Amino acid sequence: MLEIRNLHAEVEGNEILKGVDLTVRAGEVHAVMGPNGSGKSTLSQVLAGNEQYEVTEGQVRFLGRDLLELPAEERARLGLFLAFQYPVEIPGITNSYFLQAALNEIRKSNGLEELDAVDFRKLLEEKMDLVAVDHSFAERPVNDGFSGGEKKRNEILQLAVLEPRLAILDETDSGLDIDALRIVAEGVNRLRTSERAFIVVTHYQRLLEYIVPDYVHVLYKGSIVKSGGKELARELEARGYDWLKEKSAVS
Amino acid sequence: MADLKDQTGYIGSRVEQSTRELAELTDREYKYGWVTPVEQDTVEPGLNEDVIRLISAKKEEPSWLLDWRLKAYRHWLTMTEPRWANVTYPPIDYQAQRYYAAPKKRPQKPGSLEEVDKELLKTFEKLGIPLEEQKRLAGVAVDAVFDSVSVATTHQDILARKGIIFCSFSEAVKKHPDLVKEFLGSVVPYTDNFFAALNSAVFSDGSFCYIPKGVKCPMDLSTYFRINAAETGQFERTLIIADEGAQVNYLEGCTAPIRDENQLHAAVVELIALEGARINYATVQNWYSGDQFGRGGIYNFVTKRGICKGAGSHISWTQVETGSAITWKYPGCILQGDDSVGEFYSVALSTKRQQADTGTKMIHLGKNTRSTIISKTISAREGNNSYRGLVQIMPKASNSRNYTQCDSLLIGNKCGAHTFPYIDVRNMTSRVEHEASTSKISEEQLFYCKQRGIGPEDAISLVVNGFCKEVFEHLPMEFAVEASRLLNVSLEGSVG
Ligand SMILES: Nc1ncnc2c1ncn2[C@@H]1O[C@H](COP(=O)(O)OP(=O)(O)OP(=O)(O)O)[C@@H](O)[C@H]1O
Numbered sequence: 001m002l003e004i005r006n007l008h009a010e011v012e013g014n015e016i017l018k019g020v021d022l023t024v025r026a027g028e029v030h031a032v033m034g035p036n037g038s039g040k041s042t043l044s045q046v047l048a049g050n051e052q053y054e055v056t057e058g059q060v061r062f063l064g065r066d067l068l069e070l071p072a073e074e075r076a077r078l079g080l081f082l083a084f085q086y087p088v089e090i091p092g093i094t095n096s097y098f099l100q101a102a103l104n105e106i107r108k109s110n111g112l113e114e115l116d117a118v119d120f121r122k123l124l125e126e127k128m129d130l131v132a133v134d135h136s137f138a139e140r141p142v143n144d145g146f147s148g149g150e151k152k153r154n155e156i157l158q159l160a161v162l163e164p165r166l167a168i169l170d171e172t173d174s175g176l177d178i179d180a181l182r183i184v185a186e187g188v189n190r191l192r193t194s195e196r197a198f199i200v201v202t203h204y205q206r207l208l209e210y211i212v213p214d215y216v217h218v219l220y221k222g223s224i225v226k227s228g229g230k231e232l233a234r235e236l237e238a239r240g241y242d243w244l245k246e247k248s249a250v251s
Numbered sequence: 252m253a254d255l256k257d258q259t260g261y262i263g264s265r266v267e268q269s270t271r272e273l274a275e276l277t278d279r280e281y282k283y284g285w286v287t288p289v290e291q292d293t294v295e296p297g298l299n300e301d302v303i304r305l306i307s308a309k310k311e312e313p314s315w316l317l318d319w320r321l322k323a324y325r326h327w328l329t330m331t332e333p334r335w336a337n338v339t340y341p342p343i344d345y346q347a348q349r350y351y352a353a354p355k356k357r358p359q360k361p362g363s364l365e366e367v368d369k370e371l372l373k374t375f376e377k378l379g380i381p382l383e384e385q386k387r388l389a390g391v392a393v394d395a396v397f398d399s400v401s402v403a404t405t406h407q408d409i410l411a412r413k414g415i416i417f418c419s420f421s422e423a424v425k426k427h428p429d430l431v432k433e434f435l436g437s438v439v440p441y442t443d444n445f446f447a448a449l450n451s452a453v454f455s456d457g458s459f460c461y462i463p464k465g466v467k468c469p470m471d472l473s474t475y476f477r478i479n480a481a482e483t484g485q486f487e488r489t490l491i492i493a494d495e496g497a498q499v500n501y502l503e504g505c506t507a508p509i510r511d512e513n514q515l516h517a518a519v520v521e522l523i524a525l526e527g528a529r530i531n532y533a534t535v536q537n538w539y540s541g542d543q544f545g546r547g548g549i550y551n552f553v554t555k556r557g558i559c560k561g562a563g564s565h566i567s568w569t570q571v572e573t574g575s576a577i578t579w580k581y582p583g584c585i586l587q588g589d590d591s592v593g594e595f596y597s598v599a600l601s602t603k604r605q606q607a608d609t610g611t612k613m614i615h616l617g618k619n620t621r622s623t624i625i626s627k628t629i630s631a632r633e634g635n636n637s638y639r640g641l642v643q644i645m646p647k648a649s650n651s652r653n654y655t656q657c658d659s660l661l662i663g664n665k666c667g668a669h670t671f672p673y674i675d676v677r678n679m680t681s682r683v684e685h686e687a688s689t690s691k692i693s694e695e696q697l698f699y700c701k702q703r704g705i706g707p708e709d710a711i712s713l714v715v716n717g718f719c720k721e722v723f724e725h726l727p728m729e730f731a732v733e734a735s736r737l738l739n740v741s742l743e744g745s746v747g
């Protein structure tokens with residue numbers, strides 16, 4: 001589904017990603033971990049098409065397309081979703097309006113009929129129940145006046161409504177209380193299908209106890225220095241990253 | 252407003268966005284830019300006492316009104332054009348303008364459409380305002396003004412049953428001279444400013460409305476202004492009186508053909524709210540704005556003011572200004588009655604080479620008076636937008652309150668936004684709050700929308716519509732939809 005080859009990217013002249021390789025197949029869940037500033041969000045943003053970041057080398061294929069050629073909205077319509085580490089506020093526009101506009105754009109470009117207000121409302125209510133958010137979310141302005149945790153949950157609601165093929169969750173667990181963490185993880189698990197893949201960026205093993213990954217990768221100084229199964233996350237929790245730093249210096 | 256230039260407390264800011272180069276894009280079509288071929292009855296260009304006498308004679312006016320016009324004209328001769336606004340334009344040759352243009356074939360008696368030129372009916376139909384009995388809009392009464400005259404006013408019969416008068420200004424002069432005489436110039440005297448004096452001298456038509464005591468107007472009233480003739484100014488005059496306890500919603504719309512020359516529009520609107528009355532006045536201004544090189548467009552120099560004369564009265568102005576090459580306009584409220592309320596909600600968009608200098612004046616005279624000002628300006632491409640507002644609390648206005656919020660949004664790096672608040676408080680028990688913000692449209696917001704599948708232009712319009720929400724909420728539904736559509740059309744092509 002997603003194939004990243006030797007991806008290099010820079011921002012304001014500083015190289016942040018220094019040759020990332022990663023393959024994600026349909027149905028898989030990949031966890032990406034790594035110290036602060038190692039480039040996890042940069043990777044997420046680059047995949048989503050944020051033009052602030054300049055790709056200087058490498059290829060990315062997504063569902064048979066050259067991802068890097070497409071503008072952000074085309075990537076989204078193709079089925080790539082990013083749950084932002086810092087969700088953005090759009091004052092004056094309700095979640096419901098925003099999501100209906102987004103969903104219809106995606107449906108349109110996939111040759112599906114647009115949903116009218118009534119059908120959309122029904123869908124939205126189902127999805128709010130699925131990810132256990134309060135129905136008042138629908139008429140609140142997008143992330144405006146939301147608490148940190150509510151913003152993260154709102155990202156998961158959007159994920160549920162837009163039903164992407166690949167969802168990248170950038171530290172969706174940070175800022176969630178223990179109950180919310182469980183609820184969000186359950187929401188994500190409900191959305192796991194054999195068709196859909198996830199890249200879960202996190203600092204904490206705890207999330208991965210709920211959302212059990214197929215693979216765990218360590219991103220360090222802009223490249224993946226170690227990959228393994230779910231037990232790698234536990235090892236990182238116990239040992240930190242220092243042993244990997246030494247390792248990467250050696251190799 | 253003319254006195255504002257002398258006030259102190261001037262705050263100006265020019266903020267330029269430098270993050271992103273905007274592409275020069277094709278000019279979107281202005282949907283209303285055509286010209287209607289009608290036979291015209293016009294006066295020769297130029298302005299003098301004879302022209303004023305001629306206009307007054309054409310309208311078969313009583314002598315008191317001609318005298319009033321002449322006094323205004325003589326006063327105007329002593330005045331100079333205001334140049335304090337933050338706009339630039341070449342000198343206007345007032346002798347090159349025509350001050351009267353009317354279609355030849357129009358109803359000789361009000362209410363009959365038989366003699367109306369079919370082209371006129373077609374014009375208004377094309378503008379979405381069918382005038383014929385069987386087609387006309389159900390929930391709203393319309394006065395349709397074409398150049399210098401009113402063509403038709405719908406639903407007069409239904410309104411008359413409630414004692415409501417809704418007609419053209421000319422008709423009001425003939426049928427309700429006492430009301431006109433009592434209130435004309437009572438809120439905006441002809442001495443008020445240069446353009447108000449000019450309007451008082453040469454005004455042609457406009458709407459008149461009187462809501463009797465205790466009557467809640469059963470439908471929205473609306474005037475649609477259409478400029479058609481070339482080299483002709485439009486000088487309309489509107490007078491709305493809400494008697495004690497009366498209520499009315501009033502809507503105003505306007506369009507003009509695409510021309511390379513600038514055209515002058517200098518209107519006066521006066522609102523009078525007696526005790527406990529409420530007037531909501533909404534404008535969606537979409538005069539032709541000129542092209543991307545600054546050629547053509549309407550000079551919109553307008554004086555609008557309401558007086559809350561009686562205790563507990565309430566006047567609310569809502570404006571969405573998307574058109575005109577230059578807008579110079581400060582709808583205000585004189586809060587004379589105790590406990591009266593004035594509101595001003597404004598969205599002003601300047602794109603291409605448009606310039607807007609707009610805001611409000613809230614004059615608190617009575618006790619416990621309250622005013623709210625919400626101004627949202629959007630500047631794109633080479634547009635230049637200024638908010639200018641006066642809040643004045645006079646010595647007797649104890650316990651009065653004002654809240655002002657001015658937000659400016661910049662799209663691109665060649666546009667400008669400025670804020671000029673003037674605050675004058677002469678009563679220590681009163682409170683004035685002012686909040687202002689200027690921001691460029693956020694790349695983060697746009698990227699967030701795009702990441703959800705929304706295209707770049709729709710993303711801009713989404714963010715801008717959200718920005719304007721607090722103002723659009725005060726418009727009737729259809730007007731809010733139209734306002735949002737106009738914003739979207741105007742903003743097309745402003746993304747790089
Ligand atoms: N827009 C930007 N402008 C300048 N520097 C940036 C920008 N985005 C990222 N960086 C830099 O790139 C590096 C990687 O940042 P990134 O946000 O990708 O790290 P991260 O792995 O997500 O960290 P965290 O765990 O703290 O979220 C950091 O040094 C950061 O300062």
Ligand SMILES: [Mg+2]
Pocket residue numbers: 040041042085170171
């Ligand atoms: Mg990060």
